Structures are given as C-alpha cells and as structure tokens.
Amino acid sequence: MKTREGAEELIVLTDVVLITCIVQRGAAEQAVQAARRAGAQGATIFYARGSGVRQKHLGVLGVTVSAEKEVIYIVAASDQADRVFDKIFTAAKLDTPGMGMIYMTPLEKMATYVPKEIIDRFVGD
C-alpha cells in the first residue's frame, strides 16, 4: 500500500496464535469444520508421516492407526484461540490414544489482506 508520502506500508497483525493439530490421514476435514464453527477464518492442511508412543503400544489395534498423517495449521486471534483449540480437540477425538495431538504457539506477528473498512476504522493517522 502507498501512503500519501509514497513510502511502503503494510498492516501487521498482533495477538495471533498458531494452532497446529496432527491427525490421521482423512480426519482433518472434520477438525477443520469444527474450527470454522468456532470462529477460525481458515486452515491449511498438509500431508506428513509420523507415529507416536501411544500408537506403538496399542497392540493389535495399532494397525488401525496409520503412519500417514495430516497436519492442520490454523492461525487464530488470541481471544478465539482457546475455543477453537477445545472444539478441535473434541471433534478430532483426541482423547483416544493414537488419534493425534494439538498444540498452540504464540506468533509474534502476521500479515495478510485486511479489509479497507477495518483499516479506516482502527488505524489512525
């Protein structure tokens, strides 16, 4: 964006957290839907492989847990984050061993498109 003086300018958002959730391949869609209902604005999903200690100790039931995983990245506002976190936890059934895990990390800043109305309202000259 150009300011009146012509210098480069961009809007940096703070109070942002990153919620990362690792689930079995095919289970991400459910988790993302729950996150959206809880107010998350978007999600990035990618494929990965990996296994944890609980799924190794499941015995024969361990075959139901594949090493193919999906990783979900959700960047959320810190006010919403706890709610999104809880909803994903229940939707992805993470209280069952082998289902995956979720964690939350604070982000220093993020930047993306911000609607003009919001800029006009909150960013003073």
Next chain:
Amino acid sequence: MPRKLRYGDYLGQVRVRHITLSYNQVTDFDAQHRPRPRLRPRDAYRLLAPYLSVRFLDQFRAVIPVATFLVAFQWFALQSQVAGAGGIALGLVVVMVGLMLFMEGLKHGLMPFSENIGHLMPARSSLGSVLLVAFILGVAATFAEPAIGALRAAGSLTDPEQAPLLAYLLISHPETVVYTVAGSVGLAVLVSMLRFMRGWNLKWLLLAVAIPALLLTAYMAMDPYLRPIIGLAWDCGAITTGPVTVPVVLALGIGVSAASGKENNALDGFGIVTLASLFPPLAVMLLGLYMSTTGVPVGQGVIPVAAAADTGLIDGVVAALRAIIPLTLLLWLVQHFWLREKIEHGHIILYGIVLCVLGMAAFNIGLSEGLSPLGAQVGDQLSSAFHDGGDGALYSYWPGLALALLFAAILGFGATLAEPALNALGVTVQNLTDGALRKNTLIYSVAVGVGLGTMLGVVKIVFEVPLAWLLLPAYGIALVLTLFAREEYVCLAWDSAGVTTGPVTVPLVLAMGLGLGRAVDAQEGFGILAMASVGPIITVLTVSLWVQIREWFYRFDFGRTA
C-alpha cells in the same frame, strides 16, 4: 422478562476446563512405567470404525456396480429373474468382506516380508541365491493364487471328442498344467530380477519373449489337434497375475531394484507382471507340444468332471490355508535362516497372515456362492438374446447378438473401472509422467481396452473363430506399437494389462464366457481373458504414443518461438 446471568458463570459453562500438567512429568512417568493405553469401548469404536468403513467401501465400490449391472441386465434385457437371489447377495457380501480382509492382511503380513527380502538379499547373498529365491517365490505365489482353481472349472466345458489334447491336459493332468504355469511364473520373476540388477530394457526383453510365443501360437493354430490349447495357454497368463502374485512379486521387485540402484525412477518394479503373464502361455504351449509328441491316449479323457465349483465351507478354508501357509513359511524361512534378520512387529505380521487366510477363505466361499453363479447365469441366458435354444430367441438374431456384444463390452469396461489395483497404478503414473498421462486417461483407456477385448472374446466363442486369428493380429499391433513407444510407456501398457485382470474381473468374465460357451455348444470356452488382457495393451500404447507425439509437437513449437 429478562433474566440476569453473570458473564463469569456463562463462561464457566461454555468453556472446557483446562487442567495443566507439565509434559516433563508425563515423559518421566512414561520412561519409568511404560503404561499401556487403557481403551474404553468408545475408543475401540473410534479407532475401528473409520478403519473398517474405508476398507469395506473400497471393495464395495469394486463389486457392487458390476453386480448391479449384471442383475439389471438380466432383468431388463433378458427378462428373467435372478435364480437364488438371496444366496447370491449373501455371497457378494462375503466376497466384499473377504477381499477387504485379504487386502489388509496382504499389506501387513506378506508385503513387509517380501519387500524386506528384496531389500536385503542382493547385498547379503550371491547372485545365484537371489535368483533361486526369486524363482521359488514366484512358484509359491502362483500356487497361492485363488483363480488358479478357476482353470479346473473352466475345463468342465471341454468336449473330449473335438479337443482331445485339451481335455486330456485338463481332466487327466490338471496338476501338470498348474505346475507348468507356476514354474514359468517363477522363471519370469527370476528373469525380472536379473533385468533389475543388470538394467536391461523391457522393450527388447518383451520382443524376445513375445515373438517366439506368437510364432508358436501360429504354428499350433495350423494343427487342428494342437489348436484348442492356445486358448488355455493365453488365459493362463491372464489368470496367474492375480491378487497374491502381483503384490508379493512387485514388493520383491521394488526392493531389489532399490537395492541394486541401477536407475532410480519410479518405474522401479514395473515389468515383472508383464513377464509373469507372457511366460505361462509360452510354457503351456510347449507343454501341449510335448504331450502331443509323447502321444495322448485318445478317449481317456471322457471321464466326466466332478462339479468343480462345488466348494463347501471347509473346502474354502482348507484351500486358503494351503495357499497362504506355505508361502508365508517360505518367506519366513528365507528371512530367518538365510538373511538372519529379526522379524519386527511379530504380532502385526501374525495378524496380517491370519487376515489373509480368513479373507481368502471368505473370498473362495463367496466366489462360489455369489459372483460365479451370477456370471454363469447371465452367460447362460445371454445366448437366449439371439440363439434359439428351443423356446425361441428373445430378439431377432442380429439385434440380439449386438445386445450380447454390448453387454460384454460394458461388463469388461465396468469391472475394470472398479479394479482397485488400477486406481493405485493410475496415481503412480500421473506422478511419474508429471501429469502428461493423467490418472483418468489411463484408467479409461485400460477399461476401454478390456471392454473391447471382452467383446472380441465373446465373438470368438459365439462364431467359433479360431483364437489365433484374433490373438495374433492383436499382439502383432501391440508389438509394433511397442517398438515406437518410449520405455516407460511400454512398461506401463504391458503391466496394466496384467494388473487389470484382477480378483473380480477374472471369475466374472470366465463364468460368463463358460456359460455362453455351454449355451451355444462351443468347443471350449477359453480365450475371453486372453483377449481382455491384450486389449488394454493396445489402447494404452496408442494413448501414450499420442501423448508422445503431443510432447514432441510442443517441444517443436517452443523450439521455434524461443
């Protein structure tokens, strides 16, 4: 009237209470006590439900569309009820469960073994022993193949008067045929391993095997005594590359070619299936030739065959045990004593093998109760569309025949689309060619090929066209196209032919062909499978040549503008 609610109370209700626990404590405790996760029934359900449903749906998608098509055709076009519909439906469900268990068992039980062996063996043993193990593995896998039993059922149609040699082979010496086929598959696996280690071109190897096989076919076609063997021989090639052989042998091949590291592309492991479906026809034809020179006691084959399809519950289980256990033992012995490699995750492998046996037993039972009767019924009645079997044909001759041919084409097309192995192949190919050959393009061209092939097979049975007349030109075209196609497309086209004639297609098409053959009093009912597997070779090669030409044009175009 508005009620007051403290915001703190509201939050307390809505929020999930978080109990904080240091992760340090968790890992410390884990390291000391190793607690086993305690599963509530709910947890078991959550783990099992998606696991089972995904795998069952895979098989459901493979079986149901084809079965629906068969039933619908019987109802609307042939205007007759399905006899024993309840039993057949139950049989179909059993087939789906069986396939599901078997595939899963294969993945956890047999595949890790053979991949391991393929990885470790080239480094740890001499060339000779690698080849020996490859050979034995090929033989054992063929014995385990469920469809090999279908050969016997197919023999029941043979007329000893008209085809004495074929009847003699199938009725008096079915074991010899099976041994020959198994031996030739072993040989094919051996040659494939050599090819991976030495980096031979598939194209030239293919020509070296296919041309003698075709010459032999032509020679046998000229002798009316030997002629009936051709159908059996080429069908054997299609049957052997089934659900046990393909994954086991492919896993071995991937291991060996990764370990030998000659060329490192994703086509590693391709080509085995091709050779494994070309060697058996050659071997069976040679067997026929040998038998004919030693002299067949004519008329000895008149003994009526016992109903081969009459598989009871126990027979199904016994057959499954006999198929899986020796193969597993062999793999285990090689791994344990030869390679001295400890077997990891023993319980998972055991689970896989148990699943394999259960799955194959269920598959055998379901096949004889569900898929085969359905195919046979339709085949029997298919002829009533054009053939006057006493109570008048349903339609006049040519439209009826056209209907029957259309049916055969759709059956081949549909059954192929449903084949799970083809889907997997399609994904590999799309990645391999950077999207030049799309997954759907491959799948549809293979399916069209199988459909056309099945149709030609029906033509062969109805008009009693000598199979060689159809087979020789078809393979001739395929070989000419092979000469022009690039190596990776050659591998792909020939392999997809072997892969597609899978566990659902083979019994259905075979049963249909036999039923049809019985109804029109054909000499023998072989040949449909052979035609169904040459079809996709031609279509895939054609499509890939087109892709090649298009690529060449693009390059030409870019060359000019740049």
